[in-house]
Amino acid sequence: MIQTREEIIEKIALLDEIKTRKSRRKIDTYYPNEGPLRRELYVKHMEFFKAGIKHRERLMLAANRIGKTESVGLYELTLHLTGQYPEWWTEENGFRKFKKPITAWVAGDTGKTVREILQTKLLGPINNMGTGVLPYESIVKTTKSPGVTDGIDTVYVRHKTGGTSQCTFKSYEQGRESFQGTERDVILLDEEPPNDVYLECLIRTMTNNGMILLTFTPLSGLSEVVLAFLPDGSFDSRKENKFVVMATWDDAPHLTKAMKDELFAALPPHQRDARSKGVPQLGSGAIYPIPEEDIVYDDFEIPDYFRKSYGLDVGWNRTACIWGAEDPGTGVRYLFSEYYRGEVEPVVHTKAVQDRGIWIPGVIDPAARGRSQKDGTALIDQYCDLGLNLETANNAVESGIYRMWTLLSSGKLKVAKSCTNWLSEFRLYRRDEKGKIVKARDHLMDATRYYVMSDIGIQTPVVKKITDNIIQLYGEQNLRWMGA
Numbered sequence: 001m002i003q004t005r006e007e008i009i010e011k012i013a014l015l016d017e018i019k020t021r022k023s024r025r026k027i028d029t030y031y032p033n034e035g036p037l038r039r040e041l042y043v044k045h046m047e048f049f050k051a052g053i054k055h056r057e058r059l060m061l062a063a064n065r066i067g068k069t070e071s072v073g074l075y076e077l078t079l080h081l082t083g084q085y086p087e088w089w090t091e092e093n094g095f096r097k098f099k100k101p102i103t104a105w106v107a108g109d110t111g112k113t114v115r116e117i118l119q120t121k122l123l124g125p126i127n128n129m130g131t132g133v134l135p136y137e138s139i140v141k142t143t144k145s146p147g148v149t150d151g152i153d154t155v156y157v158r159h160k161t162g163g164t165s166q167c168t169f170k171s172y173e174q175g176r177e178s179f180q181g182t183e184r185d186v187i188l189l190d191e192e193p194p195n196d197v198y199l200e201c202l203i204r205t206m207t208n209n210g211m212i213l214l215t216f217t218p219l220s221g222l223s224e225v226v227l228a229f230l231p232d233g234s235f236d237s238r239k240e241n242k243f244v245v246m247a248t249w250d251d252a253p254h255l256t257k258a259m260k261d262e263l264f265a266a267l268p269p270h271q272r273d274a275r276s277k278g279v280p281q282l283g284s285g286a287i288y289p290i291p292e293e294d295i296v297y298d299d300f301e302i303p304d305y306f307r308k309s310y311g312l313d314v315g316w317n318r319t320a321c322i323w324g325a326e327d328p329g330t331g332v333r334y335l336f337s338e339y340y341r342g343e344v345e346p347v348v349h350t351k352a353v354q355d356r357g358i359w360i361p362g363v364i365d366p367a368a369r370g371r372s373q374k375d376g377t378a379l380i381d382q383y384c385d386l387g388l389n390l391e392t393a394n395n396a397v398e399s400g401i402y403r404m405w406t407l408l409s410s411g412k413l414k415v416a417k418s419c420t421n422w423l424s425e426f427r428l429y430r431r432d433e434k435g436k437i438v439k440a441r442d443h444l445m446d447a448t449r450y451y452v453m454s455d456i457g458i459q460t461p462v463v464k465k466i467t468d469n470i471i472q473l474y475g476e477q478n479l480r481w482m483g484a
Contacts, residue, residue: 025135027078030071031086037253039088044247045072049089052076052096052211055243057202059214059229061278065263066252068215070121073188074133076213077104078122080186081167082138083160096211101163102185105201107170109191111148114171118190119152122167126150140164176200183208192216195224218280219271222428226280232424246278280427287401287429287437287445290408296423299416302336307457310362311393311450312353313443314379318342319349320443322422323356324451333413333452338444340421346379350386363393363454365446393450397437400449407452422448 031039039046045067048060062068079085080098089095106122108114123132123139130136138158145151157165170178172193179200185208187201193214201212218226229244238244249260264276273279273291302308306325313320321339326332339352353362368379369392384390394400407413415422422444429445430438 041253044251048245050094051243057212057242059244061218062247063249063278064275066247069190073190073215074122077188078133081157081165101159101165104167104186105170106188110173111171114169115148115151185210188213190215198225219274222280248277296417297414299418308360309457311447312362312364313447314368318443320447322447335415338419338422346382361389361456363450364390366392366395394453400453404452
């Protein structure tokens with residue numbers, strides 16, 4: 001049928017109107033029931049959403065390009081602002097809902113990045129408002145940001161109950177003080193916040209059962225914020241009262257293999273785990289930037305002909321000891337056992353060390369030559385009097401770190417999977433922004449440095465036999481290594 005000019009114009013106008021309406025309902029395109037990008041394929045995303053009903057604090061440690069900002073953080077924020085939840089977002093299915101209008105903050109690094117990323121993704125470009133995640137018809141009004149060109153300070157959102165929600169854009173560069181104030185129902189922190197900002201936001205949600213959503217790629221490594229969720233730096237150490245999920249490229253169906261391969265090839269090696277898997281990396285701050293899988297081995301029984309010794313770091317708050325065994329054939333050293341305890345007397349530590357083999361020699365922190373606070377006796381003398389075979393260690397810090405790094409990176413130093421405290425410290429061992437070693441949770445790192453800088457070591461069969469005979473004849477309490 002031949003159409004008139006007026007009919008064609010009307011049809012074009014209708015198609016334009018449909019296109020415009022679709023562009024203003026972007027939120028309807030997320031998580032469809034069917035198709036290659038169907039909801040069930042976004043497992044980690046759904047896991048993050050569902051955790052909201054039980055956890056006030058949620059963290060998604062996410063790879064780049066998986067949609068953590070738009071299809072996770074801003075998507076959930078929009079649902080709460082409007083009260084327009086999809087049919088599958090029910091409390092029966094484990095998703096939290098707000099039954100009334102809310103007050104919210106959404107924050108990022110700087111005013112500029114907040115405008116260019118968060119504001120644009122939520123609202124759309126400044127000249128085409130309503131084409132972002134937040135539907136056009138839900139926007140009541142906006143107010144301008146006084147310090148950012150084309151920046152929005154607050155957006156007022158129509159809620160399904162008839163009331164109005166309120167969402168304010170903020171940036172970390174404004175400082176902790178700008179996050180003081182009244183209660184907030186929802187706070188979205190996109191990109192990692194400074195710890196003082198995170199704590200201030202936590203206070204804003206405490207008394208009203210609000211929620212904090214954190215979505216970022218952990219390029220700053222094991223920062224204070226990350227450690228608040230992962231105290232030992234590993235995913236296995238998650239705190240029960242906080243929720244954290246790691247999302248990798250493989251958790252994002254919209255990323256093809258070609259895309260992932262291209263992205264991976266473009267990344268610096270030390271950022272690949274963080275940007276592709278959401279794994280916290282210490283990057284340039286790591287003292288030993290070596291993947292754990294390259295140095296960890298499955299425990300095995302150490303042969304008697306390996307040369308054994310240990311490094312001991314002593315202190316009241318924490319005494320740590322690491323045992324190593326060197327294969328004389330290959331020169332590979334295996335860290336095979338650890339001791340990690342605080343606030344007990346030297347006699348308790350001594351017994352634990354002797355239980356690994358009273359005949360094994362060790363090196364001790366040179367600071368132990370100082371006087372103990374208890375009775376003025378040097379700690380090294382106390383431990384030797386109790387029966388340990390000890391020498392003072394070489395405490396050259398930088399050369400010790402370099403030697404340890406050389407051994408680790410060349411495959412000459414391995415650590416048993418069972419040495420969990422050692423691995424925890426290894427993840428945290430880093431330098432600050434000024435290049436200084438962060439002196440926290442480093443006792444086993446120090447003890448290992450003492451061990452690798454020493455040239456002592458002993459093969460056990462003959463020495464063990466002699467030691468056992470001395471103990472049998474004279475008793476363990478009379479064993480003194482200087483005369484044994």
